[in-house]
Amino acid sequence: MKTNLPGRVSSGFAGLMNRDPVRALRSEMNELFGRFSDDWGDGGWMTEFRAPSMDLAETDKEIEVKVDVPGLKPEEINVEVQNNVLVISGEHREEKEEQGKTFHRIERRSGSLQRSITLPCAVQENKIVAQCRDGVLTITLPKAEEACRRKIPVKG
Numbered sequence: 001m002k003t004n005l006p007g008r009v010s011s012g013f014a015g016l017m018n019r020d021p022v023r024a025l026r027s028e029m030n031e032l033f034g035r036f037s038d039d040w041g042d043g044g045w046m047t048e049f050r051a052p053s054m055d056l057a058e059t060d061k062e063i064e065v066k067v068d069v070p071g072l073k074p075e076e077i078n079v080e081v082q083n084n085v086l087v088i089s090g091e092h093r094e095e096k097e098e099q100g101k102t103f104h105r106i107e108r109r110s111g112s113l114q115r116s117i118t119l120p121c122a123v124q125e126n127k128i129v130a131q132c133r134d135g136v137l138t139i140t141l142p143k144a145e146e147a148c149r150r151k152i153p154v155k156g
Helices: 011-017 021-039
Strands: 054-058 062-068 077-082 085-092 111-118 129-133 136-142
Touching: 054 111, 062 085, 077 129, 077 136, 085 136
Parallel strands: none
Antiparallel strands: 054 062, 062 136, 077 085, 085 111, 129 136
């Protein structure tokens, strides 16, 4: 049985066949982010709110959390533990424009950050220590006694 195929390809299909997939993806992502920035004003939604990078490590006696908070001062950061959830938030205020200068590019932005994570075990909330140094917030959360591992001797 002989099937006749159309002599020409529709313009939509031809557009897909002739596109570089990487360039097409980049174009679609730019369009998507452009829509968000148009909807959220001058700086775009990505500059208004950030979810900072976080490392969480555990030892037998404590949990250690490190969070990137570049440009934030210790007084601009809030750390809370509530219902076994660690909540880190902060807000950096934009610097005031200086008189007598013509700015050609302004990329440093102010905005807020927030990150929350459920802790892997109960902690002693009254002994939590938070310290900010060189743009890294380090939070040490001592484990509650019932959460600490205990080695049980096996009798023979």
